[in-house]
Amino acid sequence: MPFKALQLSEPVLRGVLSAGYKDPTPIQLRAIPAVLTGGDLIASAQTGTGKTAAFALPILTRLGKHAARPRVLVLEPTRELAAQVETAFRDFARHTDLRTVAVFGGVGYGHQRNELHRGVDIIVATPGRLMDYVKDGSINLKDITILVLDEVDRMLDMGFLPVVKDIIARCPRERQTLFFSATVPPEIAAVASFALRNPAKVEIGAARSVNTSITHALYPVAGIQKFELLAALLAKIDYDSVLVFSRTKHGADKIARKLFQANHSVAVLHANRSQNQRIEALAGFKSGKYEVMVATDIAARGIDVAGVSHVINYDVPENPEDYVHRIGRTGRAQAVGDAFTLVTPENADDIRDIQRFIGQKIPELRLEGFDYMPIVAGPPKPKQGQRGGNRSSGGQHPSHGGGHGGGGGGKVGYQFRGRR
Numbered sequence: 001m002p003f004k005a006l007q008l009s010e011p012v013l014r015g016v017l018s019a020g021y022k023d024p025t026p027i028q029l030r031a032i033p034a035v036l037t038g039g040d041l042i043a044s045a046q047t048g049t050g051k052t053a054a055f056a057l058p059i060l061t062r063l064g065k066h067a068a069r070p071r072v073l074v075l076e077p078t079r080e081l082a083a084q085v086e087t088a089f090r091d092f093a094r095h096t097d098l099r100t101v102a103v104f105g106g107v108g109y110g111h112q113r114n115e116l117h118r119g120v121d122i123i124v125a126t127p128g129r130l131m132d133y134v135k136d137g138s139i140n141l142k143d144i145t146i147l148v149l150d151e152v153d154r155m156l157d158m159g160f161l162p163v164v165k166d167i168i169a170r171c172p173r174e175r176q177t178l179f180f181s182a183t184v185p186p187e188i189a190a191v192a193s194f195a196l197r198n199p200a201k202v203e204i205g206a207a208r209s210v211n212t213s214i215t216h217a218l219y220p221v222a223g224i225q226k227f228e229l230l231a232a233l234l235a236k237i238d239y240d241s242v243l244v245f246s247r248t249k250h251g252a253d254k255i256a257r258k259l260f261q262a263n264h265s266v267a268v269l270h271a272n273r274s275q276n277q278r279i280e281a282l283a284g285f286k287s288g289k290y291e292v293m294v295a296t297d298i299a300a301r302g303i304d305v306a307g308v309s310h311v312i313n314y315d316v317p318e319n320p321e322d323y324v325h326r327i328g329r330t331g332r333a334q335a336v337g338d339a340f341t342l343v344t345p346e347n348a349d350d351i352r353d354i355q356r357f358i359g360q361k362i363p364e365l366r367l368e369g370f371d372y373m374p375i376v377a378g379p380p381k382p383k384q385g386q387r388g389g390n391r392s393s394g395g396q397h398p399s400h401g402g403g404h405g406g407g408g409g410g411k412v413g414y415q416f417r418g419r420r
Contacts, residue, residue, distance in 0.1 A: 006032045009061040011095040016057060019091045025050040030202040032058045035178060040196040042179045042188075045204035048328050051180045052088045055148055059122070060089070062146070066097040068119030070139065073171065074148040075164065076126055077155040078298060079104040079275065080282065085150065086124040098122065103139075105129045106275030113138055127155075127163040134170065144171045149195075152181040152188055153321070161191065168195050182328075183321055210324060210358055214331035216339040218351065218364045222373045223344040227258055230314060232370050233340060234264065234292070240309040241285065243329050244294045247315040255314055256294040269295040297322055305329070313341040316350045320357030345375060 003016050003024055024032070027045040034041050035058035045051055059072055074089075076082040086102035093100065101115040103125035109132075116123075116138050123130070123139065133139040147168065149155065155164060168177075168191075177196050181188065184203075192199065210216060221229045234242065244259075246252040249270040256268045267281035267290040284290045286305050297317065308330045317323050323341075330337025341362070343351060355361055366372070 014095045015092040040199035043202040072122040074124040266292040311339040316347040
């Protein structure tokens with residue numbers, strides 16, 4: 001079914017086509033008609049399946065024309081998501097007179113406040129900065145007719161429940177409320193019980209499943225060889241752009257510094273980077289200036305970059321849900337992608353939890369030609385009762401070729417202290 005069959009307004013349909021969209025994804029096919037009815041909705045789908053367009057397109061259709069007052073509020077858990085969703089609204093609304101503003105922390109108040117005073121129809125915001133403007137009178141929520149909570153599960157994970165409840169209570173009772181999420185944990189029911197009225201439910205795919213367009217594998221390795229294996233993988237695979245995940249901010253900086261010293265063009269994204277640094281890193285990664293981005297889990301749901309060919313988990317994520325979100329940064333919009341996870345013996349429990357969560361065993365591979373040290377199990381992790389170690393099963397990943405693909409590169413752009 002094409003977009004023109006979904007009863008979108010003519011200007012919005014033109015915006016969809018101008019943005020390069022052709023056919024709606026399953027979540028868009030199911031959610032757009034539901035949102036157009038004006039009823040409440042809980043929608044879940046795997047990451048990378050087009051959830052933003054699933055609510056943005058019908059919302060723009062329902063709004064019609066510019067009214068110079070906030071009528072739509074979209075809450076996002078991170079600055080990066082707020083910026084990206086606001087950009088999506090602007091792209092889809094390019095043939096309308098509707099106005100959107102992004103409201104988030106890490107930057108000054110002046111520009112955002114000026115945009116608000118000019119009159120906007122749609123506010124895309126993180127909860128903390130939104131409440132700053134509500135309390136100083138820059139934003140009034142009395143005319144909100146559509147409230148969207150995007151990435152609800154992530155918002156709850158980050159501890160936003162009290163402020164989200166406060167925001168919901170300040171919105172009119174007569175409104176349309178939409179929940180969009182990649183997973184629907186039981187905690188969402190606690191919010192839905194007071195925020196939603198007889199919501200319709202749309203679920204696309206298993207909430208815990210990995211996108212079928214992603215090929216993922218484990219690479220067991222001794223802890224002391226992790227960076228050596230990362231460098232060898234980057235030299236072996238044929239990649240367009242690679243997202244490397246670290247558990248910690250310090251670890252991300254350390255990995256990025258080593259990659260920079262190895263002459264990779266690399267950017268860094270984590271919470272200790274300034275907002276301008278984060279914006280520059282994302283923009284450079286999207287444009288191809290940086291072929292590798294090293295990030296903490298702020299990026300697992302914080303970026304939407306087309307063409308990420310590979311995700312590498314340098315560190316195994318602590319939560320099984322984060323594994324799904326991390327590797328979901330590749331294989332987006334029905335493209336294909338590869339995801340590798342470097343595994344040490346100390347990660348055995350975490351890997352078992354991930355495999356139980358996604359309902360499948362992840363294959364273990366070895367990189368051909370890599371000089372592996374013996375993998376010896378260390379002491380158990382505190383509070384986790386670590387047992388034993390993983391042993392590789394052999395084999396070679398389909399994407400491993402004989403050449404270096406984009407592995408070396410002469411572009412050096414790592415933004416860091418001591419930059420050479």
